[in-house]
Amino acid sequence: MASLIDLNLYPDPPNTATIAAACATTAATLITPKIEPKLEPLDQPLDVPPEPYPPSNSFLNPNPTFSQNPTPLPDPNLFPEVDQNNVYSEFHRISELFRTAFAKNMEKYDDIQATDPDSQAIVPVPEENQLSTVVVSSRRKYPARSSELVRVTNLGIQDERYFRDVVRKTRMIYDSLRVLVVMEDDKRRSFGIARCPRARGDLKAASVMKDRGLWLNRDKRIVGAIPGVHIGDVFFFRMELCVVGMHGQAQAGIDYLTSSQSSNGESIATSVIVSGGYEDDEDAGDVIVYTGHGGQDKNSRQVVHQKLEGGNLAMERSMHYGIEVRVIRGFRYEGSASGKVYVYDGLYKIVEAWFDVGKSGFGVFKFKLVRMENQSEMGSATLKFAANLRTRPLEVRPVGYVSFDISMNKEKAPVFLFNDIDGNHEPMYYDYLVTTVFPPFVYHLGGKAGGCNCFPGCSLDCFCAKKNGGEFAYDSNGLLVRGKPLIFECGPHCRCPPNCQNRVSQNGVRNKFEVFRSRETGWGVRSLDLIQAGSFICEYTGVVLTREQAQLFTMNGDSLVYPNRFGERWAEWGDLSQIFSDYVRPSYPAVPPLDFAMDVSRMRNLACYMSHSSCPNVLVQLVLYDHSNLAFPHLMLFAMENIPPLRELSLDYGASDEWMGKLSICN
Known part of the structure; x- marks a missing residue:
């Protein structure tokens, strides 16, 4: 049988009553901060090769996260409009923030030394507390996503088939409902009834399924692989990722558990969408330099410095605890219903994080993601391979x-x-x-x-x-x-x-x-x-x-x-x-x-x-x-x-x- 394991981030976890009381207190007293999401920009075309991965001394540093030496500032002749003092001040402030982040919390729970990337303090969930991945509710108001972090393990062949069938049937409902919505809209237009903008079948289908309680993996916040979703699976719409529980944000590029929901008050990232929307992103397949969120205007231009909050903070904390993230790549794809395609490429570890001055002259957070070993070939690589094979x-x-x-x-x-x-x-x-x-x-x-x-x-x-x-x-x-x-x-x-x-x-x-x-x-x-x-x-x-x-x-x-x-x-x-x-x-x-x-x-x-x-x-x-x-x-x-x-x-x-x-x- 498949089992759910609790990712409790305390090295010496308190008893269940203490955790329940702490969670209840947190939920009652803390308010989830307003987060500026990393919005999903236009995807890069499929046939555009990835930029070469640049050599960096920071990659060789065994503990580069809290580097004492800031990156040289941009040439003032190239960026005359940038206030160099402000850039250096912000860079220095963030570097200091990195070095001192959560020190008090670390000392409070005696885990200041917990730097082993594999130290996850995994605790089995009792049999009676294990819940099904699929929750079907007849209520119109669907409950919020769970704040309980779990990893699904020990999947046997029958378990794999069961979860695969659940995901397949859920996606079938989504696809057929989306097609039906668009067809009904076309019908109304043929009779001259509809005069408003064309119906977004992808949004409507997701909304209806959410009302019926058909979204998957809402009762647990799954870290790592989603049961029933295979590497290489393709999605045409962002909302479909939400429906199957792959990525819970309709627009943000980083999906994470907020600090107000976490049992120890720290946010944790669970998945990212990589689509080259930030000018400082670098994608070499197995190695990704992912730019944090925030600081962009409506035209996707970096205009202010990024801050260590929201998804950026969650990425840093996931790196600290050695928690893997799911990586979904987005491309433009000719013939796609949405003009895009999203491919699940597997699990990556965040091995490095630093604050840098981006190409636009503003401070940005960067995270180095390395693909974990012994996984199937990346779906995005298969798409590119097949494109070349056709011609x-x-x-x-x-x-x-x-x-x-x-x-x-x-x-x-x-x-x-x-x-x-x-x-x-x-x-x-x-x-x-x-x-x-x-x-x-x-x-x-x-x-x-x-x-x-x-x-x-x-x-x-x-x-x-x-x-x-x-x-x-x-x-x-x-x-x-x-x-x-x-x-x-x-x-x-x-x-x-x-x-x-x-x-x-x-x-x-x-x-x-x-x-x-x-x-x-x-x-x-x-x-x-x-x-x-x-x-x-x-x-x-x-x-x-x-x-x-x-x-x-x-x-x-x-x-x-x-x-x-x-x-x-x-x-x-x-x-x-x-x-x-x-x-x-x-x-x-x-x-x-x-x-x-x-x-x-x-x-x-x-x-x-x-x-x-x-x-x-x-x-x-x-x-x-x-x-x-x-x-x-x-x-x-x-x-x-x-x-x-x-x-x-x-x-x-x-x-x-x-x-x-x-x-x-x-x-």
Whole structure:
């Protein structure tokens, strides 16, 4: 079982009653000071290389925090507008403040010698006091964040799966709710109802989830890794970081526990967002020089000296106690819903802090962060690697490529084949099939496919929209709004153009994919692009066989796929039952049992190489567009979450049924 450990900062902690009394007294008498946050500036573009990390004598100093020698003042000829006396005075004052900070408190609790970076005085939390990470409350007013610092340890495989599933479902609610908010706003505008600025779906979704008590990790303030969040996970919105408990500040770059909340009266930093918004920031990947907060104007220019308070003070205290911080990097990213992307890059230790004169001539606090060892590769590095791989694959990975397009130009985007493990080139031996091949009778028994007369584009009174229950299945960006038993897209008999909002899955692959050889799963599939939750991925193609044909093919040992076995993951996407008490799972239109199989023994596409997972990141959505036979829909695949580049795609292949037996394909 996972366990929560209390990060009590007293080396010789008093008893529980004393701590409770102290906390109660603090909460009653102290008022949280007004903090000037480090605001989130414009993110740096992804393709901008980090500035070279400069050599500094202070890095070699074993105890540089309280340096007696101030950094030389800027050249007055370069900064004529700066009052040098004031700069030196402020610099000297802050240096003195650093040397004497909290000395009385240290002596009071006899921890003046507690300089070991690993001395965290970790105390186990009693079993009866351990609380679940997920708190669901029916109250509209959600309680404030907890002031109890804990670290989650001893996660077993089952614990990892549980927390991952909790995070995945929470993010799914956030993404689907955000898409729904934007779509409803577009609907109102189409009817001329809405005249105010466009709805911020990210803010509205977060607000509604907070009211419903769906934000994670509010009952404990977690130090270190968040259970269920993996290094490399990608977020498109700052508010989503708040929802999962990664970073509790909607705008500030430093998240911390204030001194008024802390059990020993000292603030502690828990996470930072690094996006190069301060001119003195330096990012070399594993080593970061992070500039403290404060002193900037509305144009992100440093105009006054920074002070040792708020997040700056919390960073210094975290360094003193050796407490790690989570680092999230922000970038501009083309194709992102917000224009930005936030990537969790792992845990860093603050190993050095000092006061310096910044490039603008004002005093700033700097903190040197070093990435802890034995962690997965940084997600930001993977994003940059994938960006280079898309355009210069042989320069980035000169060994391993078998083909740069196994689809032979049949797909709109190439499908790479990569194997640096063995000499198996099996995917090259199959004909690539872009769309499913149905028997001729399918196009006749279902009746003639009627089309809409919308021109130049479809509206809500579209005939195809009415078949979907009076709404489009996708938003204006082509994202799936809600999973349904079946979706009707506009087809060849419709008058609307190819870029119609109701034509998404039939338009084919939009991302670059790579079929790769894996030691764990045999063959697998990963994208070279960042895929947003709700996006179309590809069709699961094959040659459709009837029940009788399937039984004959099975006797011959051919590879068959059985659509009725796939897990109904479509019902999870857009499931807002925790948001709306009257939510009903979509049941229209009703689909008869899928009584057919798909032969992939000779012709197939990239989807056949996706691995099985009980916690998949891809769902199967049934779609009709080129015929009206409900018993033979297309199997369209959509992303259930934000999928970073080079992360393996997975499906829920479900359980075998009585007559078709176990799934047998190349994996």
